[in-house]
Amino acid sequence: PTWERQVRHSATPRRPSGLSVLVTGAAGFVGSHASFALRKRGDGVLGLDNFNHYYDVSLKRARQDLLRARGVHVVEGDLNDSPLLSRLFDVVPFTHVLHLAAQAGVRFAMKNPQSYVASNVAGFISLLEVAKSADPQPAIVWASSSSVYGLNRQSPFSEAHRTDQPASLYAATKKAGEEIAHTYNHIYGLSLTGLRFFTVYGPWGRPDMAYFFFTKDILQGKTISLFKTQDDKEVARDFTYIDDVVRGCLGALDTAEKSTGSGGKKRGPAQLRVYNLGNTSPVPVGRLVSILEGLLGVKAKKHIVRMPRNGDVPYTHANVSLAGRDFGYRPTTDLAVGLRKFVKWYVGYYGIQSKVNKLQEGSRGGSDSK
């Protein structure tokens, strides 16, 4: 049938010894970029995404359209639909899975706790259940998060630091994912590599993230809230540019060892690894805003507030030497450079160049008259 042909065609590599990768969350921010990059170098890519309504679905559809134009098919379906997953693995002998589908965001969890359990815990298990019985067993690279460091305040964060104090339900389910990975590696010999992403930003980004909605609010003349920690320090994030993160994902896929299978004693245990993928230089959120003001040519209206206990942590800071050693990961994009690319995309995507020009004239006029 046509469906099978589409799926197989999309997942077939176009270069000798190319990978065949199932990318979950392919209509998402990181997933769409990673799918592009894999396709570009000739790997086979099949996407899976449930197009949930956590944020603007039209943005996910637009990413899907772009992927389609590059020959990447995204199947609409949920991680918890085991028959669908089994069918995909029956049709395609995936060599790798890049598992990025998840319920993201820390604040949303306070009102929607169950959606985190459904996607990040049950959904991950559903995927691993199908992968463990697939032939061949794919090597799995999945997105964990810097949020697992929680209330740990040893900085920069290294993989060996404690991760037993999550500050949000999101973090708790990401941490649970790491424990679940351990179990599937131990019992079934699945090869599993976890990547702890640190505040990823860039073109086609997520509208629920601060750099994105600050841009929107500044352009709309709305007041933005800047958080200070309980002890009056500025909140800081180790903002990591999307292209750096994607390079890290590809590096992890390329160096992932094969699964050994449950009877894999002959070849020794399959690998289980966890790496930080950050930028190694935390930036206070106030600095983020001043870079945006410079790029937009518009002054922000700011309001400083004490950070509530809503799941956010005061700062994040990655040590990435492990990823550097094992697959050459090196973040190279300065925040100002990456934000320039984001703003350029934002203005183009929303078709608001003329509005931005007007705002800039207005704010130039405003400062001249002072």
Ligand code: NAD
């Ligand atoms: P995203 O929300 O843009 O992408 C996730 C995609 O997964 C979405 O398109 C969503 O529709 C899909 N999805 C969610 N639940 C699903 C389910 N049950 N079945 C099928 N599809 C489902 O988020 P992103 O920023 O691209 O994040 C990708 C991964 O990286 C996530 O696992 C996230 O937790 C992790 N992460 C992201 C960041 C960041 O700063 N962006 C930081 C740390 C970790």
